[in-house]
Amino acid sequence: MLLKNFFKKLGFIIVAITVASVIYYCKNKKSEFYSPIILATHTNGEHFVGSDTCVQCHLDIYTTHVETAHFNTSGIANSNNIKGSFLEHSNVLDLDQVLFTMEAKNNLFYQNTRIKNRSTEIAPEKLDVVIGSGVRGQSYGTWKESALFQLQTSYYTPSNSWVLSPGYPNYYDDPRPLRDACLKCHTTFAKGLDENTSGNLFNRDQIIYGIDCERCHNTAAKHVAFHNENPDVKEAQFMIDIQSLSRQQRLDVCAQCHSGKRELILKGDSFSFVTGEKLSDYSRNARPLSKDEILDVHGNQYGLLIESECFKKSEHLDCNTCHNSHSNERGKSEIFNLKCIACHINEKLDCNASDAEIGKMNNNCIACHMPLNASNSMTVQLSEKDSEETSFYIRTHLIDIYPNVKKQ
Ligand code: HEC
Ligand code: HEC
Ligand code: HEC
Ligand code: HEC
Ligand code: HEC
Ligand code: HEC
Ligand code: HEC
Known part of the structure; x- marks a missing residue:
């Protein structure tokens, strides 16, 4: 009798444990099923998994991204x-x-x-x-x-x-x-x-x-895990859509590194800001930008661009209008000229320099309107024998009329 009761109880316990494990397994199936290797953990608790994990689903972007100066x-x-x-x-x-x-x-x-x-x-x-x-x-x-x-x-x-x-x-x-x-x-x-x-x-x-990808798109561990487990879902989950952000938010993605040194940290640390947030809550420059800012290798493309008429008089112009973050387009002036022409196509907005002048510059809009300037603050001391100091050339982002540009 005692033995029968014991087996009844044991049976009950086994069933209970099995049910509990099944429930537990189902609830936690997602994280157990696929978990990418974590490279680092952001101070906000989210995990970085690196671009190697993106290859599988974003091969085209990955392939050109690894050729960029950023990467x-x-x-x-x-x-x-x-x-x-x-x-x-x-x-x-x-x-x-x-x-x-x-x-x-x-x-x-x-x-x-x-x-x-x-x-x-x-x-x-x-x-x-x-x-x-x-x-x-x-x-x-x-x-x-x-x-x-x-x-x-x-x-x-x-x-x-x-x-x-x-x-x-x-x-x-x-x-x-x-x-x-x-x-x-x-x-x-x-x-x-x-x-x-x-x-x-x-x-x-x-x-x-x-x-890497996750500096602009934020930590992606959850996105990678979700899409591995749910290959039929075609809409991105756990991933911010940069295209749907406001112009300021889109600009901030780039401005965190392209708007001067931003040495004054107002909140968190150097890495706290993430895409989608307001950069001005996190950091600012010690002194404001002046229009004739001395450009240097750590210059302020953002500050100069927003001073330009192109920016002020149009609603959507931002860094991504001209730049493709996923590929290396340095020196490809034909790509950039097409971006200018996309807006400056109608007569009202056309260039009024003479055709002969424009021809001399190979129809290269940026050569005249975003000229290269020698950096004053970034000179380099070469060796003793060649003690001359050589400077960097930086392209200004103050799109404007510069009557005396020379061919470079
Ligand atoms: C298992 C597949 C898979 C992996 C791995 C993956 N993604 Fe995605 N991702 C998707 C799918 C599906 C979409 C939605 C369709 C699309 O936009 O291609 C998407 C969309 C995106 C978008 C666009 C979001 C939007 O709404 O505009 C970004 C950005 C993105 N992924 C970044 C990443 C990054 C960064 C990685 C690597 C760290 C990564 N993905 C890894 C499947 C994946
Ligand atoms: C320097 C910042 C930056 C880096 C690095 C970067 N992206 Fe992007 N990505 C962007 C921006 C900005 C957009 C939105 C572009 C637009 O508005 O036209 C975007 C858009 C996307 C999209 C959606 C639109 C599309 O082109 O399909 C996907 C997917 C994506 N990125 C994946 C990746 C992956 C994967 C990597 C790394 C291999 C990566 N990105 C690296 C800035 C970046
Ligand atoms: C985490 C900081 C960071 C972010 C965010 C960032 N950049 Fe950069 N960017 C850099 C650095 C550093 C370089 C210099 C890379 C090098 O040559 O070593 C650079 C270089 C560039 C270059 C020159 C590329 C070349 O081939 O010489 C362009 C153009 C550029 N960034 C545009 C952007 C745009 C557009 C965004 C926003 C979508 C952006 N960057 C976001 C830090 C950043
Ligand atoms: C505010 C962001 C920022 C900080 C801080 C910063 N850099 Fe840079 N650095 C950049 C950007 C952006 C570029 C590329 C600028 C361009 O192409 O116009 C760059 C370019 C460079 C280059 C030339 C890269 C190349 O491929 O030509 C070197 C070297 C460099 N930085 C070293 C440093 C060192 C060392 C420090 C610290 C003392 C530092 N940077 C701090 C953003 C930064
Ligand atoms: C998103 C559209 C857009 C793009 C892209 C664009 N611009 Fe503009 N640009 C404008 C608008 C709008 C104005 C203001 C016209 C006015 O004053 O009515 C303007 C003004 C100008 C001016 C006159 C500046 C002044 O101070 O009078 C020049 C020069 C110029 N753009 C050249 C360029 C060049 C070169 C490029 C490519 C590197 C370019 N733009 C890209 C929209 C654009
Ligand atoms: C109207 C078009 C346009 C816009 C908008 C634009 N850029 Fe550029 N950018 C260019 C052109 C053209 C170059 C020169 C490319 C080359 O020489 O290969 C350039 C070069 C750069 C470089 C390299 C500078 C150098 O001298 O090496 C950086 C960094 C950069 N852009 C960042 C940005 C950032 C950040 C934004 C947004 C705040 C931005 N750009 C917006 C057209 C633009
Ligand atoms: C040889 C240098 C040069 C080249 C190349 C050049 N421009 Fe100009 N652009 C000028 C000068 C100089 C002016 C001012 C002319 C004047 O006011 O007499 C000007 C004026 C403009 C203006 C202002 C027009 C207005 O009504 O105020 C725009 C917009 C413009 N250019 C766009 C472009 C675009 C887009 C390209 C490329 C297709 C281009 N430019 C190529 C030198 C050039």
Whole structure:
């Protein structure tokens, strides 16, 4: 009798456990069924999964995206992404008081330093992190445990040579902290180690190099998991639709990195702002933009564009009117000219310069109306023998009439 009761109870318990497990399994099926590998976790608790997970469903965008300056703007140093040369004679930066020699050894890369007329030994410093895709140049970071520092040598593309990093003196100086202020615009995400997020201490496993999909489209773990589990759903879930955002929200996606340094953080940290929010709640520039702003490599395309008549007198013009964020269109002036002509097609809005003048510039609207300017603040000290300082050329985003532009 006792035994019968026991089996009855046992049977009941087994059934109960089975039912509970089935319910539990069904409820949690989604997250158990597919979970992409998490690369890092944003301070808002959402997870980054990286563009490799997008390939499967957005192959066309992925393929062109990996060719962009954005995607390649930072990375772990390797023989593919370091543009500077390690070959004898091309691997030196010879300054007044110091000689730097760049050395490649077993697929690792070093800056060797010799202070002239002194016997001080300086240990070789390793190139660990590359900043800059190399359109104009690159800087290099070196780790000392969890602290990131900038090396004194940089690479300058126009002269294809090693140069002094901007702002460094031409004698040997201790490596400078490479703070999150650099990484906020040159990576997708970096997790600081200390509460004071403006430092140079990072969790090295939680840095997503390059500007990847999720910097503009926000963390995508849920989107990727959902669409893997529900291949029949053709409408995007857990993903913001940038096209449906307001003009200011769309501009803010780009302005977070293209509107000057925005060194004043008002809320959160350097990485808190996400697409869809209001950028002005998070950060601003220490001083306002003036129309004749000295352009530099870290210039303010946003500030200049919104001062232009094209922007003020049209409702929808934003960065994406001219730029395709998913492909590398540098130098393809024919693509950009078509964007101008799309609006400036009717006679009222037509160019009134003479055909002969326009012809001289190969009908290239941007050559005359968005001319290149030499950057004043971003000059580069070449080697001792070639001490002339060379500057970057930056294209202005103040679309205007510049009567005296020269062909470049
Ligand atoms: C398993 C398939 C799948 C994966 C993986 C996937 N997506 Fe999607 N995604 C979709 C589908 C389906 C849509 C809706 C149809 C469309 O726009 O192509 C979509 C749409 C989008 C949209 C447009 C949203 C809109 O409403 O305009 C963005 C942006 C997007 N995905 C980004 C990403 C990113 C970033 C990744 C990788 C981190 C990713 N997706 C991975 C299936 C996927
Ligand atoms: C506010 C965002 C921002 C910050 C902060 C920032 N950068 Fe940049 N950086 C950019 C942008 C945008 C460009 C490209 C500008 C252009 O093409 O006109 C750029 C260009 C560069 C380039 C040239 C890249 C190339 O391919 O030509 C280097 C090198 C560079 N930055 C290094 C740094 C370093 C080092 C720091 C920190 C001291 C830093 N940046 C801080 C946004 C930023
Ligand atoms: C620099 C920012 C940026 C990056 C990086 C970026 N996107 Fe986009 N993406 C945008 C913007 C802006 C739009 C809206 C374009 C428009 O309004 O015409 C967009 C639109 C989309 C769309 C919907 C429209 C379409 O073209 O199908 C998809 C899907 C998408 N992106 C996927 C991706 C994927 C996948 C990656 C990475 C492989 C990626 N994006 C990287 C800015 C970005
Ligand atoms: C996370 C910061 C960040 C965001 C967000 C961002 N950019 Fe950039 N952008 C950069 C940096 C850094 C570079 C310089 C890349 C390099 O050459 O190393 C750059 C370069 C560019 C270039 C020059 C590309 C080339 O081939 O030289 C264009 C054009 C551009 N960005 C447009 C945009 C537009 C449009 C958006 C918004 C949809 C946007 N960016 C969003 C940081 C950003
Ligand atoms: C979205 C539409 C649009 C696009 C794209 C556009 N513009 Fe404009 N542009 C306008 C409007 C609207 C005006 C103001 C016309 C007026 O004053 O009535 C304007 C004004 C101008 C002016 C006169 C500026 C002044 O200060 O008087 C020039 C020059 C110009 N655009 C050149 C260009 C060039 C070059 C491009 C391509 C790089 C371009 N625009 C792209 C809409 C556009
Ligand atoms: C009316 C068209 C137009 C609009 C709108 C526009 N751009 Fe550009 N942008 C251009 C052209 C043209 C170039 C030069 C491209 C080249 O030389 O390959 C350019 C170049 C750039 C570069 C590289 C600058 C350099 O000198 O290397 C950056 C960065 C950039 N744009 C960012 C932006 C951002 C951010 C916005 C929105 C605030 C924006 N652009 C809006 C037309 C435009
Ligand atoms: C050789 C340089 C040059 C080229 C190339 C050029 N423009 Fe102009 N554009 C000018 C000058 C100079 C003016 C002012 C003419 C005047 O007021 O006499 C002007 C005026 C304009 C205006 C203002 C017209 C008005 O009524 O105020 C617009 C809009 C414009 N250009 C658009 C364009 C577009 C679009 C292209 C490309 C298809 C283009 N321009 C190519 C030099 C040029």
